[in-house]
Amino acid sequence: MTSKFSVPNQNDRQYPPVDLDLIAEGVRLILEGLGEDPQRPGLQETPQRVAEMFAELTSGMREDPHQHVVPLPGDKHDEMVIVKDISIASMCEHHLAPFVGKCHIAYIPKQGRILGISKLARLAETFSRRLQLQERLTTDIANTLFEGLKPLGVMVVIEAEHTCMTLRGVRKAGAKTVTSAVLGGFRTDPRTRAEAISLITGKE
Numbered sequence: 321m322t323s324k325f326s327v328p329n330q331n332d333r334q335y336p337p338v339d340l341d342l343i344a345e346g347v348r349l350i351l352e353g354l355g356e357d358p359q360r361p362g363l364q365e366t367p368q369r370v371a372e373m374f375a376e377l378t379s380g381m382r383e384d385p386h387q388h389v390v391p392l393p394g395d396k397h398d399e400m401v402i403v404k405d406i407s408i409a410s411m412c413e414h415h416l417a418p419f420v421g422k423c424h425i426a427y428i429p430k431q432g433r434i435l436g437i438s439k440l441a442r443l444a445e446t447f448s449r450r451l452q453l454q455e456r457l458t459t460d461i462a463n464t465l466f467e468g469l470k471p472l473g474v475m476v477v478i479e480a481e482h483t484c485m486t487l488r489g490v491r492k493a494g495a496k497t498v499t500s501a502v503l504g505g506f507r508t509d510p511r512t513r514a515e516a517i518s519l520i521t522g523k524e
């Protein structure tokens with residue numbers, strides 16, 4: 321597992337609304353570049369469809385992830401919280417190819433501040449639905465949770481299969497890339513980190 325903290329951060333950028341017509345024009349050019357006839361019956365609607373798909377797969381670029389990090393009021397819980405197996409679908413910014421996998425989030429609450437489980441999933445989704453690198457996706461989720469919830473520690477682990485690796489290039493079907501981001505108490509206390517990892521992986 322690796323921890324990376326120096327990956328450039330795109331979070332502060334404000335994105336304009338999606339220009340569906342511009343994307344459709346680009347898709348038409350791809351079809352022409354492939355020697356296809358964009359006017360043939362099977363392809364006529366394709367540029368528009370692809371544009372709408374891209375808008376959906378990048379909807380997180382136009383959402384504020386901080387809106388999901390709102391602590392539940394009046395809770396006393398201070399033991400480690402782990403939410404495993406949050407499904408994620410993202411898009412690699414190097415190939416515009418999907419990568420899909422699971423995100424595991426662990427944190428140790430401070431002063432009883434916890435987050436609804438659905439909020440953790442929404443946070444992962446908002447960052448997934450962007451043009452991403454798996455490393456940045458992992459640190460974005462961890463940093464936003466750490467800053468917004470101010471817990472004692474945060475650990476995020478993502479395992480994902482990148483179609484740009486499994487369908488092309490080296491074609492290693494089923495190969496998984498694992499990334500992690502470890503902050504606060506999980507970073508300073510190896511035993512706490514080991515406990516989280518064993519709970520996430522189900523291994524000692």
Ligand SMILES: [Zn+2]
Nearest residue numbers: 412414415484
């Ligand atoms: Zn890629």
